[in-house]
Amino acid sequence: MEANPRMGYGSIIKIPFGPQHPALKEPEHFTFEVEGNIIVDVKPRLGYNHRGIEKAMEVRTYIQNIYLAERICGICSDAHTTCYCQAIEELLGVEAPPRAKYIRVIIAELERIHSHSLWVGIAAHEIGFDTLFMHVWRDRETIMDILEFISGNRVHYAMNTIGGVRRDISSDMIPKIKKGLDFLEERIKDYIKIIETDPTIRKRTVNVGVLKPKDAIELCAVGPTLRASGIKNDVRKDDPYAAYDEIPFNVITNDGCDVFARIIVRCEEMLESVNMIRYALDNLPSGRLRVRVPLAVPAGEVVSRVEAPRGELIHYARSNGTSRPERYKIRSPTLGNIPALCKMLLGQHVADIPIVLAGIDPCFACMDRIAIVDTKTRKRRVMNFEELRRFSQRWRKTH
Amino acid sequence: MSLENKVIEKMKVSLNGKILEASNPRARRIFVKVKPEAFKDAVKFLVEDLNVKHLSTITGMDLGEKIELIYHFAFQGAISISLKVDVPKESPRIPSIVNLVPGAILYEREVHDVLGVNFEGHPDLSRLILPEDWPEGVYPLRKEYSPEDLRKLLSKNGGKS
Numbered sequence: 001m002e003a004n005p006r007m008g009y010g011s012i013i014k015i016p017f018g019p020q021h022p023a024l025k026e027p028e029h030f031t032f033e034v035e036g037n038i039i040v041d042v043k044p045r046l047g048y049n050h051r052g053i054e055k056a057m058e059v060r061t062y063i064q065n066i067y068l069a070e071r072i073c074g075i076c077s078d079a080h081t082t083c084y085c086q087a088i089e090e091l092l093g094v095e096a097p098p099r100a101k102y103i104r105v106i107i108a109e110l111e112r113i114h115s116h117s118l119w120v121g122i123a124a125h126e127i128g129f130d131t132l133f134m135h136v137w138r139d140r141e142t143i144m145d146i147l148e149f150i151s152g153n154r155v156h157y158a159m160n161t162i163g164g165v166r167r168d169i170s171s172d173m174i175p176k177i178k179k180g181l182d183f184l185e186e187r188i189k190d191y192i193k194i195i196e197t198d199p200t201i202r203k204r205t206v207n208v209g210v211l212k213p214k215d216a217i218e219l220c221a222v223g224p225t226l227r228a229s230g231i232k233n234d235v236r237k238d239d240p241y242a243a244y245d246e247i248p249f250n251v252i253t254n255d256g257c258d259v260f261a262r263i264i265v266r267c268e269e270m271l272e273s274v275n276m277i278r279y280a281l282d283n284l285p286s287g288r289l290r291v292r293v294p295l296a297v298p299a300g301e302v303v304s305r306v307e308a309p310r311g312e313l314i315h316y317a318r319s320n321g322t323s324r325p326e327r328y329k330i331r332s333p334t335l336g337n338i339p340a341l342c343k344m345l346l347g348q349h350v351a352d353i354p355i356v357l358a359g360i361d362p363c364f365a366c367m368d369r370i371a372i373v374d375t376k377t378r379k380r381r382v383m384n385f386e387e388l389r390r391f392s393q394r395w396r397k398t399h
Numbered sequence: 400m401s402l403e404n405k406v407i408e409k410m411k412v413s414l415n416g417k418i419l420e421a422s423n424p425r426a427r428r429i430f431v432k433v434k435p436e437a438f439k440d441a442v443k444f445l446v447e448d449l450n451v452k453h454l455s456t457i458t459g460m461d462l463g464e465k466i467e468l469i470y471h472f473a474f475q476g477a478i479s480i481s482l483k484v485d486v487p488k489e490s491p492r493i494p495s496i497v498n499l500v501p502g503a504i505l506y507e508r509e510v511h512d513v514l515g516v517n518f519e520g521h522p523d524l525s526r527l528i529l530p531e532d533w534p535e536g537v538y539p540l541r542k543e544y545s546p547e548d549l550r551k552l553l554s555k556n557g558g559k560s
Contacts, residue, residue, distance in 0.1 A: 044505075044527075045526075045527070046505075046527050046528050047512075047526075047527060047528030047529060047530070050528045050529075052539065052546065052549065054540065055539060055540060055546055055549070056546060059545070059546055090425070217452045217453070218452065218500075218501045218502060219501055219502045220452070220453050220454050220455075220500070220501075220502025220503075221502075233453075233476045234476075235476075238473075238475070238476040238477040239427050239473075239476070239477050239478075239479070301430070302424075302428075303428055303471060303479045303481055305455070305479065312455060312473075314455045314456055314471060314479075316456075316458045316469065316471065316481075318460065326460075327458070327460045329456070329458040331455060331456035331506075335456075335505060335506075335509075336455070336456070336502075338505055339501065339502055339504055339505060340502075
């Protein structure tokens with residue numbers, strides 16, 4: 001490659017990033033063009049974990065597809081089934097009973113806390129603050145225990161079905177859930193205090209990975225990534241589903257526009273979620289859990305939206321009168337945030353790649369092998385993600 | 400009149416007979432189908448006149464003779480406006496909207512990958528999700544390919560079935 005005329009440092013080096021890394025959830029590849037230590041271009045390449053679920057759904061029945069939708073993601077499995085089930089309910093012209101809607105909110109908010117705390121731990125790990133990582137993940141077990149207590153499962157809760165939910169939350173279960181929530185509330189408040197005051201965290205995250213409000217809107221960012229750029233946008237409020245129109249809550253925003261703001265938004269959202277779960281438990285309507293639905297779905301089309309932990313999740317379904325969908329489209333929030341992610345990486349240091357990438361809470365983010373190729377000398381050096389993480393921490397200590 | 404109906408009425412006035420169908424099946428949901436020649440104007444109207452900035456995604460669908468594209472916009476974050484347009488399957492092409500909605504960049508690439516729609520004016524339509532060794536001209540979401548066909552294709556190319 002020719003020397004870059006813009007900055008005069010010499011060559012631009014391409015760094016292939018990914019796709020394999022066992023420590024993160026899914027594989028992903030980025031090509032970074034760097035000049036010196038600064039990123040000047042980012043090219044994403046997706047699909048390493050493309051399983052053809054949309055195509056697979058066309059040849060399965062609506063009932064089978066609940067289980068397939070559950071397995072789209074291992075973190076926000078409930079968001080996908082909620083989105084799926086309410087889409088099919090709308091096509092059938094049925095509505096889940098009020099008790100089922102409240103239980104859907106409870107599970108969704110428990111999932112949000114578990115997903116956000118998982119993320120806070122990962123973010124702390126990326127910047128080398130492993131003590132915080134260990135503490136957050138230890139406390140996250142409380143949420144996992146509550147989810148297991150309610151549903152019998154830690155990951156795929158299998159709570160949703162077309163027409164309602166499959167398991168009840170009985171009144172004698174509520175005290176135990178509330179006890180867990182009280183503990184978590186204390187801990188989350190503690191974390192916010194630590195994050196706001198700790199100089200290490202501030203140094204690594206303030207003004208890092210900046211996404212200006214204008215760019216966030218133009219690049220169609222979603223979820224906490226968007227809200228941390230000061231945009232008040234939340235599907236739960238704007239386009240309410242389940243029982244979100246009956247449960248009071250605030251949409252958390254922050255004007256920081258950087259990784260620090262993204263941490264704060266997620267932490268404060270966890271506190272909101274704790275209150276929402278408490279309210280839903282106290283006001284749980286009585287009644288049945290589900291309505292029975294026919295196997296064949298009349299012809300029609302529907303757009304279903306849900307605020308997953310990472311942001312707006314949208315499903316589109318077209319039915320043809322049989323027991324299998326004609327077309328089922330899924331767009332998960334991470335894809336919506338990738339153009340914004342590419343924007344925030346521009347002008348950043350190589351050492352900040354892990355935390356900025358982690359900043360959108362990617363549900364793919366796998367960066368295993370990193371080959372640094374100097375295009376001038378043709379020398380090739382391969383770093384794995386762990387080495388890059390160490391390099392990043394070493395570099396930060398001296399700069 | 401509901402806000403949803405007002406939006407539909409405004410679109411009808413602005414696009415002057417180029418709307419094939421418009422419906423408002425429930426609160427916060429609008430479906431509008433436009434003629435292909437009016438597509439770019441429809442997007443321009445949404446972005447510039449209605450100030451719709453958020454594109455949730457693009458759905459592509461094989462209808463046999465045609466491919467239907469559905470652009471899912473969000474008006475004020477709340478009302479989902481699904482703008483539909485048909486393109487012939489023989490030579491599926493449609494103007495890219497990346498200049499109007501920069502966030503459409505990956506959604507157009509995705510539809511190009513899986514259905515072979517050519518988004519004219521898109522800066523980079525290289526592969527996004529299909530593997531490098533995927534055969535040219537095979538678009539997996541088209542109805543002529545069953546999941547079994549695709550599995551066979553993959554194993555022929557050295558992938559696991």
